[in-house]
Amino acid sequence: MKILTTPRIRSSGGLSTGFEARTCLACDPAPCAAACPTGAYSQRKGGGVLVRKNLCIRCGECAKACPVDAIYLDPTREPFVCLHCGQCVPFCPHDCLEMSEVAVAQNAAK
Numbered sequence: 001m002k003i004l005t006t007p008r009i010r011s012s013g014g015l016s017t018g019f020e021a022r023t024c025l026a027c028d029p030a031p032c033a034a035a036c037p038t039g040a041y042s043q044r045k046g047g048g049v050l051v052r053k054n055l056c057i058r059c060g061e062c063a064k065a066c067p068v069d070a071i072y073l074d075p076t077r078e079p080f081v082c083l084h085c086g087q088c089v090p091f092c093p094h095d096c097l098e099m100s101e102v103a104v105a106q107n108a109a110k
Contacts, residue, residue, distance in 0.1 A: 024048065024070040024082040032081070035065035041081075047074060 001006040016060040026048035033049050041062050063069075072080045088092035089097045 022068055022070045024084075025068055026084065027067070031065040032062035032065060032071060035061040037061060049081065051076075051079075051081060051083070 026044075028043070028047035030041070030043050030047070030049045033043045035041075037059065038055045038057055040052050040057075042052075044050050045065045056079065058073075058079070060073055060077055060079070062079050062081070063071040063073050066081075070081065073097075074080065086099045089099055
């Protein structure tokens with residue numbers, strides 16, 4: 001299974017201290033999905049979330065619940081979270097992103 005954790009880049013205290021990446025951890029269970037009052041965020045099998053933008057009321061509860069601050073709220077409070085699609089990898093000008101194979105634990109209670 002290919003999974004991409006797309007970072008949200010932020011200053012770690014100013015230009016002289018550099019930057020840090022806030023990556024989506026594809027939590028299982030996902031706190032952002034549990035916090036969503038409308039069901040716009042729902043748990044994806046294997047970790048992470050599915051987002052139905054048409055159900056989102058832009059309350060920001062998903063972003064508040066994210067343990068690593070990986071959900072971005074734009075100026076209109078629309079949330080954005082990585083969907084692990086990998087489309088951003090070829091556009092990273094510093095070659096910081098990559099797609100890689102990772103082992104996914106199989107649920108024993110199938």
